Amino acid sequence: DTAVSQTPKYLVTQMGNDKSIKCEQNLGHDTMYWYKQDSKKFLKIMFSYNNKELIINETVPNRFSPKSPDKAHLNLHINSLELGDSAVYFCASSRLGQGAQGTEAFFGQGTRLTVV
Amino acid sequence: SQELEQSPQSLIVQEGKNLTINCTSSKTLYGLYWYKQKYGEGLIFLMMLQKGGEEKSHEKITAKLDEKKQQSSLHITASQPSHAGIYLCGAEGSARQLTFGSGTQLTVLP
Numbered sequence: 001d002t003a004v005s006q007t008p009k010y011l012v013t014q015m016g017n018d019k020s021i022k023c024e025q026n027l028g029h030d031t032m033y034w035y036k037q038d039s040k041k042f043l044k045i046m047f048s049y050n051n052k053e054l055i056i057n058e059t060v061p062n063r064f065s066p067k068s069p070d071k072a073h074l075n076l077h078i079n080s081l082e083l084g085d086s087a088v089y090f091c092a093s094s095r096l097g098q099g100a101q102g103t104e105a106f107f108g109q110g111t112r113l114t115v116v
Numbered sequence: 117s118q119e120l121e122q123s124p125q126s127l128i129v130q131e132g133k134n135l136t137i138n139c140t141s142s143k144t145l146y147g148l149y150w151y152k153q154k155y156g157e158g159l160i161f162l163m164m165l166q167k168g169g170e171e172k173s174h175e176k177i178t179a180k181l182d183e184k185k186q187q188s189s190l191h192i193t194a195s196q197p198s199h200a201g202i203y204l205c206g207a208e209g210s211a212r213q214l215t216f217g218s219g220t221q222l223t224v225l226p
Contacts, residue, residue, distance in 0.1 A: 041202055041221075043159075043204065043216040043219075044216070045213045045214065048212075048213050055211050056213050090159070096212055104164055105212070105214060107151075107158040107159040107160075108158050109158045110156075110158055
Protein backbone atom coordinates (compact mmCIF):
# COMPACT_ATOMS: atom_id res chain seq x y z
CA ASP A 1 0.00 0.00 0.00
CA THR A 2 2.99 2.23 -0.64
CA ALA A 3 2.16 5.81 -1.59
CA VAL A 4 5.12 6.38 -3.94
CA SER A 5 6.86 3.25 -5.15
CA GLN A 6 9.99 2.98 -7.25
CA THR A 7 11.49 -0.02 -8.95
CA PRO A 8 14.07 -1.33 -8.83
CA LYS A 9 15.48 -0.45 -5.40
CA TYR A 10 19.01 -1.37 -6.48
CA LEU A 11 20.48 -1.28 -9.96
CA VAL A 12 24.02 -2.27 -10.86
CA THR A 13 24.98 -1.93 -14.49
CA GLN A 14 27.95 -1.44 -16.77
CA MET A 15 29.01 1.76 -18.42
CA GLY A 16 27.34 2.36 -21.75
CA ASN A 17 24.15 0.47 -20.92
CA ASP A 18 20.65 1.91 -21.06
CA LYS A 19 18.41 1.51 -18.01
CA SER A 20 15.01 2.63 -16.74
CA ILE A 21 13.65 3.37 -13.30
CA LYS A 22 9.91 3.24 -12.77
CA CYS A 23 7.82 5.30 -10.37
CA GLU A 24 4.17 5.08 -9.46
CA GLN A 25 2.08 7.03 -6.97
CA ASN A 26 -1.39 6.12 -5.71
CA LEU A 27 -2.08 9.41 -3.92
CA GLY A 28 -3.99 11.07 -6.73
CA HIS A 29 -1.32 13.78 -7.01
CA ASP A 30 -0.98 15.78 -10.19
CA THR A 31 2.73 16.58 -9.96
CA MET A 32 5.66 14.18 -9.95
CA TYR A 33 9.40 14.75 -9.64
CA TRP A 34 12.76 13.10 -10.05
CA TYR A 35 15.56 14.05 -7.66
CA LYS A 36 19.16 12.89 -7.61
CA GLN A 37 21.14 12.41 -4.40
CA ASP A 38 24.89 12.28 -4.84
CA SER A 39 27.51 10.56 -2.71
CA LYS A 40 27.63 13.56 -0.38
CA LYS A 41 23.89 13.20 0.25
CA PHE A 42 23.12 16.41 -1.65
CA LEU A 43 19.62 16.16 -3.12
CA LYS A 44 18.85 18.05 -6.31
CA ILE A 45 15.79 18.37 -8.53
CA MET A 46 16.08 16.93 -12.03
CA PHE A 47 12.60 16.99 -13.54
CA SER A 48 9.05 17.86 -12.65
CA TYR A 49 5.85 16.86 -14.43
CA ASN A 50 2.40 18.26 -13.89
CA ASN A 51 -0.51 16.38 -15.46
CA LYS A 52 1.92 14.55 -17.76
CA GLU A 53 3.48 17.82 -18.92
CA LEU A 54 7.14 18.62 -18.29
CA ILE A 55 7.39 21.82 -16.22
CA ILE A 56 10.92 21.66 -14.85
CA ASN A 57 13.98 20.39 -16.65
CA GLU A 58 17.09 21.30 -14.72
CA THR A 59 20.53 21.14 -16.26
CA VAL A 60 20.53 17.42 -16.84
CA PRO A 61 22.34 15.61 -19.69
CA ASN A 62 20.17 14.64 -22.66
CA ARG A 63 20.91 11.03 -21.82
CA PHE A 64 18.26 11.36 -19.11
CA SER A 65 14.72 11.27 -20.45
CA PRO A 66 11.65 11.25 -18.22
CA LYS A 67 8.41 9.81 -19.49
CA SER A 68 4.98 10.20 -17.95
CA PRO A 69 2.39 7.88 -19.53
CA ASP A 70 -0.26 9.11 -17.10
CA LYS A 71 -0.56 11.24 -13.96
CA ALA A 72 0.27 8.33 -11.67
CA HIS A 73 3.51 7.31 -13.36
CA LEU A 74 6.82 9.00 -14.07
CA ASN A 75 9.62 6.84 -15.40
CA LEU A 76 13.25 7.80 -15.88
CA HIS A 77 15.22 6.38 -18.78
CA ILE A 78 18.99 6.79 -18.88
CA ASN A 79 21.02 6.14 -22.02
CA SER A 80 24.72 5.39 -22.27
CA LEU A 81 25.28 5.24 -18.55
CA GLU A 82 28.46 6.82 -17.16
CA LEU A 83 30.32 6.30 -13.89
CA GLY A 84 29.22 9.73 -12.73
CA ASP A 85 25.57 8.71 -12.96
CA SER A 86 26.02 6.54 -9.87
CA ALA A 87 23.72 8.02 -7.24
CA VAL A 88 20.41 7.49 -5.51
CA TYR A 89 17.44 8.62 -7.57
CA PHE A 90 14.25 9.61 -5.77
CA CYS A 91 10.81 9.95 -7.22
CA ALA A 92 8.32 12.21 -5.44
CA SER A 93 4.79 13.47 -5.92
CA SER A 94 2.65 16.30 -4.61
CA ARG A 95 -0.44 18.33 -5.29
CA LEU A 96 0.16 21.56 -7.13
CA GLY A 97 -0.73 24.53 -4.98
CA GLN A 98 1.60 26.98 -3.33
CA GLY A 99 2.57 26.08 0.18
CA ALA A 100 -0.84 25.01 1.36
CA GLN A 101 -1.21 22.49 4.11
CA GLY A 102 -1.38 18.97 2.86
CA THR A 103 0.61 19.69 -0.30
CA GLU A 104 3.95 18.40 0.89
CA ALA A 105 5.86 16.09 -1.40
CA PHE A 106 5.87 12.36 -0.73
CA PHE A 107 9.06 10.54 -1.65
CA GLY A 108 9.72 7.03 -2.84
CA GLN A 109 12.32 4.79 -1.20
CA GLY A 110 14.93 5.63 -3.80
CA THR A 111 16.80 3.65 -6.43
CA ARG A 112 20.49 3.17 -5.78
CA LEU A 113 22.17 3.14 -9.18
CA THR A 114 25.74 1.90 -9.41
CA VAL A 115 27.54 2.13 -12.72
CA VAL A 116 30.65 -0.04 -13.00
CA SER B 117 18.90 30.69 -7.70
CA GLN B 118 18.03 29.97 -4.11
CA GLU B 119 20.62 28.36 -1.86
CA LEU B 120 20.13 26.81 1.52
CA GLU B 121 22.89 26.38 4.03
CA GLN B 122 22.45 23.93 6.88
CA SER B 123 24.46 23.74 10.06
CA PRO B 124 25.94 21.80 11.55
CA GLN B 125 26.84 19.26 8.87
CA SER B 126 26.93 16.52 11.47
CA LEU B 127 25.94 16.23 15.09
CA ILE B 128 26.60 13.54 17.68
CA VAL B 129 24.65 13.80 20.92
CA GLN B 130 24.01 11.66 23.94
CA GLU B 131 20.50 10.30 24.32
CA GLY B 132 18.34 12.69 26.29
CA LYS B 133 20.13 15.84 25.13
CA ASN B 134 18.49 18.68 23.27
CA LEU B 135 19.79 19.83 19.90
CA THR B 136 19.17 22.43 17.20
CA ILE B 137 19.72 22.33 13.45
CA ASN B 138 19.75 25.56 11.46
CA CYS B 139 18.82 26.33 7.88
CA THR B 140 19.63 29.69 6.28
CA SER B 141 18.36 30.81 2.91
CA SER B 142 19.93 33.25 0.45
CA LYS B 143 16.45 34.50 -0.45
CA THR B 144 13.07 34.94 1.22
CA LEU B 145 11.39 31.62 1.85
CA TYR B 146 7.84 31.10 0.64
CA GLY B 147 7.57 27.60 1.95
CA LEU B 148 10.16 25.82 4.08
CA TYR B 149 10.00 22.07 4.53
CA TRP B 150 11.80 19.80 6.94
CA TYR B 151 12.37 16.17 6.02
CA LYS B 152 14.15 13.31 7.71
CA GLN B 153 16.00 10.56 5.87
CA LYS B 154 17.10 7.29 7.39
CA TYR B 155 19.90 5.37 5.71
CA GLY B 156 18.70 3.54 2.63
CA GLU B 157 15.21 4.97 2.88
CA GLY B 158 13.19 7.75 1.38
CA LEU B 159 12.45 11.14 2.89
CA ILE B 160 9.85 11.46 5.59
CA PHE B 161 7.99 14.76 5.81
CA LEU B 162 8.24 16.41 9.22
CA MET B 163 6.84 19.93 8.99
CA MET B 164 6.17 22.83 6.66
CA LEU B 165 6.46 26.49 7.62
CA GLN B 166 5.15 29.35 5.59
CA LYS B 167 4.54 32.44 7.71
CA GLY B 168 7.17 34.65 9.33
CA GLY B 169 7.47 33.83 13.02
CA GLU B 170 5.63 30.56 12.58
CA GLU B 171 6.39 27.69 14.92
CA LYS B 172 5.17 24.10 14.73
CA SER B 173 5.69 21.11 16.97
CA HIS B 174 5.21 17.41 16.56
CA GLU B 175 6.07 15.11 19.42
CA LYS B 176 9.55 16.24 20.52
CA ILE B 177 10.42 18.17 17.36
CA THR B 178 9.82 21.91 16.99
CA ALA B 179 10.47 23.92 13.85
CA LYS B 180 10.53 27.71 13.59
CA LEU B 181 10.71 30.21 10.76
CA ASP B 182 12.07 33.65 11.57
CA GLU B 183 10.14 36.87 10.96
CA LYS B 184 12.20 37.74 7.89
CA LYS B 185 11.56 34.26 6.46
CA GLN B 186 15.19 33.57 5.71
CA GLN B 187 16.12 31.31 8.56
CA SER B 188 14.59 28.21 10.07
CA SER B 189 15.57 26.02 12.98
CA LEU B 190 14.66 22.51 13.99
CA HIS B 191 14.86 21.69 17.68
CA ILE B 192 14.71 18.22 19.17
CA THR B 193 14.03 17.88 22.86
CA ALA B 194 15.29 14.89 24.86
CA SER B 195 16.73 13.14 21.81
CA GLN B 196 16.33 9.40 21.32
CA PRO B 197 18.15 6.92 19.07
CA SER B 198 15.04 6.90 16.87
CA HIS B 199 15.77 10.55 16.00
CA ALA B 200 19.00 9.56 14.24
CA GLY B 201 19.18 10.22 10.52
CA ILE B 202 19.78 12.98 8.02
CA TYR B 203 17.68 16.10 8.42
CA LEU B 204 17.07 18.14 5.29
CA CYS B 205 15.49 21.54 4.90
CA GLY B 206 13.93 22.36 1.56
CA ALA B 207 12.75 25.62 0.03
CA GLU B 208 9.73 25.55 -2.21
CA GLY B 209 10.13 26.88 -5.75
CA SER B 210 7.57 28.30 -8.16
CA ALA B 211 6.63 24.87 -9.51
CA ARG B 212 6.64 23.33 -6.04
CA GLN B 213 9.99 21.73 -6.59
CA LEU B 214 12.24 21.71 -3.54
CA THR B 215 15.75 23.10 -3.28
CA PHE B 216 17.41 21.28 -0.45
CA GLY B 217 20.16 22.18 1.97
CA SER B 218 23.18 19.93 2.29
CA GLY B 219 21.69 18.03 5.21
CA THR B 220 22.63 17.43 8.84
CA GLN B 221 23.67 13.94 9.88
CA LEU B 222 22.39 13.30 13.42
CA THR B 223 23.73 10.47 15.57
CA VAL B 224 22.19 9.81 18.98
CA LEU B 225 24.29 7.68 21.30
CA PRO B 226 22.37 5.42 23.69
